[in-house]
Amino acid sequence: MAWEIVAIWAIVVATLVWFRRDEDRERSKALAEQARYFATAPRYRHRHIPRSEPLAETPPQAMVHRRYLDLLKSSGPAPSAARPG
Incomplete structure (x- = not known):
């Protein structure tokens, strides 16, 4: 009787x-087919398309900020405030 229960459980486990x-x-086979499609389909191939319009120039406000930062750099270290003592 005990061996029959063990045999039933062995069959259940083996089936699962x-x-x-x-x-x-089956899942990995389907995933491999999808990967092969996306890797080889002409629709998904990488094509470099050169830009027809040039890159946008630096906005004037950024130029003002750049000149201000350059001015701060060229003036040297800021004088330290005298501490009341």
């Missing part, structure tokens, strides 16, 4: 393991 492996194999 077999089912799981088969499902994983």
Whole structure:
């Protein structure tokens, strides 16, 4: 009687393991087909398209900020405020 229960459980476990492996194999097969399609389809191939218009020039406000920062750099270290003592 005990061996029959063990045999039933062995069959159940073997069936579940077999089912799981088969499902994983099918899923990976479908994923490989999708990957192959996206890797080789002409629609998804990388094509470099050169820009027809030049890059935008630096806005005037950024130029003002750049000149201000350059002025701060060229003036040297800021004088330290005298501490009341």
